[in-house]
Amino acid sequence: MSDLLQIARKELKVGFRNPWAYSFLVLFSVFSLCLLLINAQTDISGYSGVTGSMLSLILYLLPLMALFLGSFSLTGEKEEGSWSLLATYPLGTLPFLLGKFAGLAIVLLTIISFGYGLMGVISVLMGQRFEVNTYLLFFLFSCGLVLLFLALALVIGALSRNRWQAMTISVMVWFFAVIGWPAILIALLGFVPYLWIKPLLVMLTLLNPAEFVRLFVVVKLGGGSILGPEYYQWVTWIQGTGGSLWFAALFILWLLSALSIVYAIWERGRTHG
Amino acid sequence: MGVFLILKGLRKWSFSILSALLLLGGIGLNLMWPAASVFGEENELESLPSLQELVDQAKPGELIILEEQKYAGPVRIDKPITIDGSKAALVNEQTASAITISAEGVAVRGLRIAQQQGGEELAAVTVQADDFLLQDLRITTRGFGIVLRAADRGILMNNVIAWDSGQQGATRMGEKGNGIDLYDSHENQLEGNRILRMRDGIYLENSMNLNIINNRIAGSRYGIHCMYIDGTQIVGNSGEYNMTGAMVMGVTNVRVAENSFTKQSANVNSQGILLYDVQSSVVEKNIVDGNRVGIYLEMSSGNELMNNSIYRNFVGIQFIDAENNLIHHNDFVANVIEAEARDSGGNQIELNYWDSAQVLDLNGDGVSEIKYAMNPFYAQLVSSDAAYQLFFQSPGINFLSGMYEGERNSWTTDLAPRVSPNMPLSASGTLTEREYISETAFMAIIASILLLTSILTIIYSGGRKS
Numbered sequence: 001m002s003d004l005l006q007i008a009r010k011e012l013k014v015g016f017r018n019p020w021a022y023s024f025l026v027l028f029s030v031f032s033l034c035l036l037l038i039n040a041q042t043d044i045s046g047y048s049g050v051t052g053s054m055l056s057l058i059l060y061l062l063p064l065m066a067l068f069l070g071s072f073s074l075t076g077e078k079e080e081g082s083w084s085l086l087a088t089y090p091l092g093t094l095p096f097l098l099g100k101f102a103g104l105a106i107v108l109l110t111i112i113s114f115g116y117g118l119m120g121v122i123s124v125l126m127g128q129r130f131e132v133n134t135y136l137l138f139f140l141f142s143c144g145l146v147l148l149f150l151a152l153a154l155v156i157g158a159l160s161r162n163r164w165q166a167m168t169i170s171v172m173v174w175f176f177a178v179i180g181w182p183a184i185l186i187a188l189l190g191f192v193p194y195l196w197i198k199p200l201l202v203m204l205t206l207l208n209p210a211e212f213v214r215l216f217v218v219v220k221l222g223g224g225s226i227l228g229p230e231y232y233q234w235v236t237w238i239q240g241t242g243g244s245l246w247f248a249a250l251f252i253l254w255l256l257s258a259l260s261i262v263y264a265i266w267e268r269g270r271t272h273g
Numbered sequence: 274m275g276v277f278l279i280l281k282g283l284r285k286w287s288f289s290i291l292s293a294l295l296l297l298g299g300i301g302l303n304l305m306w307p308a309a310s311v312f313g314e315e316n317e318l319e320s321l322p323s324l325q326e327l328v329d330q331a332k333p334g335e336l337i338i339l340e341e342q343k344y345a346g347p348v349r350i351d352k353p354i355t356i357d358g359s360k361a362a363l364v365n366e367q368t369a370s371a372i373t374i375s376a377e378g379v380a381v382r383g384l385r386i387a388q389q390q391g392g393e394e395l396a397a398v399t400v401q402a403d404d405f406l407l408q409d410l411r412i413t414t415r416g417f418g419i420v421l422r423a424a425d426r427g428i429l430m431n432n433v434i435a436w437d438s439g440q441q442g443a444t445r446m447g448e449k450g451n452g453i454d455l456y457d458s459h460e461n462q463l464e465g466n467r468i469l470r471m472r473d474g475i476y477l478e479n480s481m482n483l484n485i486i487n488n489r490i491a492g493s494r495y496g497i498h499c500m501y502i503d504g505t506q507i508v509g510n511s512g513e514y515n516m517t518g519a520m521v522m523g524v525t526n527v528r529v530a531e532n533s534f535t536k537q538s539a540n541v542n543s544q545g546i547l548l549y550d551v552q553s554s555v556v557e558k559n560i561v562d563g564n565r566v567g568i569y570l571e572m573s574s575g576n577e578l579m580n581n582s583i584y585r586n587f588v589g590i591q592f593i594d595a596e597n598n599l600i601h602h603n604d605f606v607a608n609v610i611e612a613e614a615r616d617s618g619g620n621q622i623e624l625n626y627w628d629s630a631q632v633l634d635l636n637g638d639g640v641s642e643i644k645y646a647m648n649p650f651y652a653q654l655v656s657s658d659a660a661y662q663l664f665f666q667s668p669g670i671n672f673l674s675g676m677y678e679g680e681r682n683s684w685t686t687d688l689a690p691r692v693s694p695n696m697p698l699s700a701s702g703t704l705t706e707r708e709y710i711s712e713t714a715f716m717a718i719i720a721s722i723l724l725l726t727s728i729l730t731i732i733y734s735g736g737r738k739s
Binding site: 012059110123178181211215 | 654673719728730
């Protein structure tokens with residue numbers, strides 16, 4: 001446990017000395033102020049086209065940020081040789097990776113909190129209306145998104161040999177999960193029998209963190225009817241408390257499985273040199 | 274891409290909805306008293322005084338003020354008298370309507386009525402004569418609520434009608450009766466009635482020149498269901514959680530205005546306002562929010578739809594075989610598919626506000642200089658397989674639709690979209706000053722905690738050299 005804390009503390013320190021973190025901090029702060037301006041243009045509460053646009057913007061930026069910071073941190077360990085040094089100590093792979101995850105998670109959540117905090121304070125000072133409910137949901141949405149993509153980033157970091165490789169894979173994963181997702185799915189699902197489409201689509205959606213977190217927030221924002229009659233039962237179910245619990249369960253399951261993959265890869269690298 | 278849109282809007286939905294819910298909840302509680310506790314145990318009924326005796330003793334034109342107690346039904350009123358029963362209750366266990374009015378000029382006020390038998394058109398109140406008044410009645414029924422047959426020029430005001438599920442628990446929608454049911458009854462006024470959990474809230478057939486004003490209907494099949502009712506006005510009614518808000522069939526010269534139909538998405542066929550075979554009618558200033566289809570037009574022509582607020586529906590407006598209608602000054606916000614048309618030519622769509630339209634107003638007249646053509650990519654995708662609805666407003670779908678430009682001429686097009694919404698949201702939706710302040714304070718606290726924590730984390734962990 002103390003190993004884990006040591007690693008997390010070190011990660012935090014390195015994280016905030018990393019110029020990347022600050023450039024993302026500035027980027028995200030500017031970005032959150034843009035969200036505030038967009039929101040100011042609408043008076044419609046609940047789900048609207050504007051909310052959809054804001055969600056899309058968040059979906060573009062945050063996963064990329066998490067993927068870069070996360071995967072670079074792990075490949076950095078390899079490139080700079082600090083892992084080779086650490087590996088000579090009696091330090092388990094699990095505390096090391098969990099410490100890494102915790103440290104990076106705190107860095108990313110700090111960046112997001114700063115952005116949202118700034119946005120909130122400015123909106124209050126300017127007398128701008130931003131619904132508390134929407135604000136909190138957006139904040140949670142961002143946190144969830146970042147944590148899931150951070151776990152994914154660690155997988156990428158464990159697989160890549162250096163930063164360049166990590167960056168290439170990160171951009172690829174980002175494009176696949178965020179932008180290309182519907183196009184790829186529509187193309188692929190065209191080949192399967194009609195009755196398989198919905199179950200397959202639902203399953204694949206659960207595999208894509210960007211999609212399932214987005215859908216959860218959309219439904220929670222009250223845009224449930226937008227999913228149409230096809231998913232009506234889903235919507236009533238997600239809007240209840242049970243839905244939140246299941247979402248939390250899925251979220252944790254996702255994190256755990258991603259982290260265990262990282263663990264397997266890292267452990268293999270350790271024993272096979 | 275949303276950043277580039279010019280977007281403005283209406284305010285504070287959730288609070289109006291919340292207040293409406295609270296209100297409805299209140300009505301619900303009020304009506305859900307167990308029949309036994311209010312009307313007494315069943316064996317007590319034997320000894321209840323009969324209302325029929327009182328009516329039989331009264332002279333025409335007399336006013337009967339009922340005492341604070343229960344009476345046994347049924348009763349037939351066959352002379353012009355007035356019954357004031359604001360403290361009394363009428364319990365009817367017989368297979369007949371609790372009250373049957375068969376003479377002109379009868380008025381019944383304030384009575385509580387429990388109709389405990391259902392069946393073929395058995396109602397709490399049946400009216401078969403003209404010039405009547407039914408006011409402030411509170412009805413629970415296991416059949417129909419109020420039935421009018423060949424009864425003209427009557428007034429039904431501020432009555433409350435609810436389904437009494439009794440001990441049987443849930444009842445299927447088809448087994449219930451209608452709240453208020455009119456047939457061949459003209460020039461009646463239905464105002465301020467509240468109807469809960471019936472089959473059709475208000476059912477109108479073959480009746481002319483009615484005024485249906487400010488009624489509230491919840492949890493029923495159709496809120497207002499009308500067939501062949503020329504010259505009628507349906508104004509200011511509201512409905513929630515019904516299957517369809519207003520279903521209007523086979524009429525001409527009807528005015529449907531200022532109604533609000535929300536959250537009707539439970540059924541695959543649910544619509545806010547359904548117009549079938551409707552000609553030369555006006556549909557204006559209605560609010561349809563969260564329905565599967567906001568406004569649905571079929572086989573209808575020459576109608577004018579304006580100043581409606583169409584929010585968060587799966588399909589905003591749908592035309593099937595509907596030609597030469599005029600659709601202008603409506604607000605379309607957050608509808609998945611904004612407009613859909615099939616075999617419908619000559620509809621003129623202009624000056625509406627679409628929240629997802631890209632608009633450009635050069636001369637500042639509030640009207641965009643570029644047309645808004647609705648990209649049918651997503652609608653087509655979804656109609657080929659509804660499962661793809663999961664992609665709604667997914668960043669990738671915006672990306673794909675942007676690339677799809679085929680047959681632009683055939684897209685549903687608003688010739689001159691408006692830059693800002695046409696209709697302000699109802700005043701009931703705005704926050705009071707106090708709520709506003711507390712919400713702002715809450716926001717300020719949360720935001721500053723977030724900001725402070727993050728700054729402290731940065732300073733403590735990164736900035737400090739150890």
